[in-house]
Amino acid sequence: MRGNASSSRRLPILALILCAGLQQVFAAEAGEEWLYSFQPGDNLWDLTDRFLIDQSYWNKLVRLNHVKRPRQMPPGTQVRIPLQWLKVEPASVRVVDVRGEVLLVRPGEAGHSLDAQAQLKHGDLLKIGNDASVLLEFADGTRQLLGSNTEVELLRINRFSDTGIGDTTIRVLRGKTENRVPTKGTRFEIRTPSANTAVRGTRFRVKVPEAEQSRSQVEVVAGTVNVTGDAGKLVLAAGFGTVVDKGAAPAPAVRLLPAPSLVAPANTMRRLPLELRWARVPGAKAYRVLVSHPGENSVPVMDVRLTHHRFSTSSLPDGEYRVRVRAIDAAGLDGEESEVGFLLDARPLPPVAVMPPAGGTVRTTAVNFEWSTPPRVSGYHFQLSSDRQFKALAADEKNLGKTRLKLPSLQPGTWYWRVASTFGGEQGPWGAVQEFMLKPEPEAPEVGFVADKDKLQLYWQPGRPGQHYRLQIAEDEGFQTILVDEVLSESRWSSPRYPSPVHFRVRVIDDDGYAGAWSPAQTVFPEPEPWYLFGIPAIAIILLAL
The missing domain is CATH 2.60.40.10 (Immunoglobulins)
Incomplete structure (x- = not known):
């Protein structure tokens, strides 16, 4: 009787233990899980010892997965393991890259600049400055990009033993984050002043605007994100976004704008x-x-x-x-x-052309070229060609040490030139191609004249088509008192003969308005009187004397 009584007292206790165990199993079935695939040599006992909190979870694992033959589980068999049964240990976060001023503040310590390759831990606070950013990598391979003017706190940085999955919670106080969570099963949560986002294997962005820190913006690139506000929840799929204000539920999901169509640049x-x-x-x-x-x-x-x-x-x-x-x-x-x-291969920078001016006309066959001095330049490469593609080079001067070059004799016509900078044995891109017209200055014409007692005619050699001529006739050799100043289209001119000495000169005006040199000034005297006219007064005086 005593034994039966003892047994009867143990039964309720065993029932309670069994119920508690079943409740844990049922709770696990409703919670988050990790799926493990058996490898050759694996068994449930070693699996429990390696990953789970203690060996008491062996039976729970068997019941949860309805394992009938624990000793005969072939490779490839998948076992469900609730995350809450796994061993948890602190993890660290690696700083992959940092740009600009990023301040690291640890509890009880003064803040200091964040270094690349630094290791971060639970409780660290990061303040990213203006025009700065930092890239973080978590133990499970998750990566987080923090943009400028962002402030985040690492609330929980753990991992589930050596499963490869993490347990991370980040608080974003302000700014923008881009997150890539590649490991399925990883628990990654971001908290903001107005929302929580929880994911397991996805890519998404979370922003807290500087001017509206009571608002959160969530954008999903891949996978799904659970977004929780103060007054509701939303499951956000890839390609959608939402806005969450403090005290409110997430706004209805909206389709993200499509990717802009880029005009592809050169490689x-x-x-x-x-x-x-x-x-x-x-x-x-x-x-x-x-x-x-x-x-x-x-x-x-x-x-x-x-x-x-x-x-x-x-x-x-x-x-x-x-x-x-x-x-x-x-x-x-x-x-x-x-x-x-x-x-991008744009350096050393090319010089800027100074002379001859682009599209200008040069009037001398000896042409002076000049260009600017860019920064970090040791020399220059100059080319001159009669074609824009620079196939017919008239000059190819390398390793020039100055920004000026004179070419003594070029033929009339259209010319193209360009200059590239060199530094440390490397040539940069060519500067803009410059074009100019070489048109020698019109020569002063040789002017002849024919005169009789009534008419004066001037003539000279005709010029090229389109050229004109300027004629000046003056009373004085310095051409201060001008009698005639005309522009002519023909290479001749005539007028009544002047009763007093006059001086004349002619210059050629090119088709673009450029005026050449004056011809040497010449003088035309009036027609002399006959000699007998000078004797008439003398003869008249003699006759009167008689």
């Missing part, structure tokens, strides 16, 4: 400023342009917001880049992005 960009254009996106109020180096390990070197559909800059150093462009809607949500890559 190698050789000129500055660098320009990139795209088609307008209907509904876009602005655009975001992010410029970074190739690969996944660098932060953007530029992150600009524009109101027009064109990006231009001269501040990027030479190198390989990728540019991402997004349209921004009226709610401030970034849309889907377009991406393009190129090589």
Whole structure:
């Protein structure tokens, strides 16, 4: 009887234990799980010892997965393991790249600048300055890009043993984050003043505007995100975004604006400023342009917001880049992005042409060329050609140390020239092609004249078609008192003969209005009187005397 009584007392206790165990199993079935695939040599006992909190979870694992033969589980068998059963240990966060001023503040310590490759931990606070950014990598491979003017706190930085999955919670006080969570099953949560976002394997962006810190903006690029506000929840799918205000539920999901259609640049960009254009996106109020180096390990070197559909800059150093462009809607949500890559090779910068002026006319066969001095230049490469493609080179001067060059004798015609800078054995891009016309100065004409007692005629050699002539006739050799100043289309001129000495000269005016040199001044005297006219007065005096 005593034994039966003892047994009867143990039964309720065992029932309670069994119920508690079943409740844990049922709770686990309703919660988050990790799926493990058996490898050769695996068994449930070792699996429990390696991943779970303690060996007591072996039976729970068997019941949860309805395992009938624990000793005969072939490779490939999948076992469900609730996250709450897994061992949890602190993890760290690696700083992959940092640009600009980023302040790290740890509990009980003064803040200091964040260094690349630093290790962050639970409780750390990051303050990203203006025109700065930082890229973080978590133990499970999750990456988070923090943009300029962002402030975040690492609330929970854990991992589930050596499962490869993490348990992370980040508080975003202000600014913008871009998140890529590649590991399925990872618990990654972002908290803002107005919303919580929880994901397990996705790509999404969370922003807290500087001017509206009671508002959160969430944009999903891939996967799904659970967004929770103070008054409701929303499951956000890829390609959609939402806005959450403090005290409210998430706004209905809206489709993100499509990726802008970029005008593809050349694979190698050789000129500055660098320009990139795209088609307008209907509904876009602005655009975001992010410029970074190739690969996944660098932060953007530029992150600009524009109101027009064109990006231009001269501040990027030479190198390989990728540019991402997004349209921004009226709610401030970034849309889907377009991406393009190129090589910028624009240095050393080309000189700016000084003379001859572009499109000008040179009047001497000995032509002087001059150009500016760009920064970081050791020499110049000069080319002159009779064609714009520079196939027929008339001059190809390399390793010039000065910014001036004189070519003594060129033929009349149209010429093209360009200059490139050199530095450290490397030649930069050619400067803009300059064109000029070489037209020697019209020669002073040789002027002849024919005169009789009544008429004066001037003549000279005809010029080229389109040329005119300027004739001046003056009373004095200095041509101060001008009697005639005419522009003629023919190479001759006539007038009544002057009763007093006159001086004349002629110059050629080219078809572009350029006037050549004056011909040597010549003098025409009046027709002399007959000799007998001088004797008449004398004869008259003699006759009167008789």
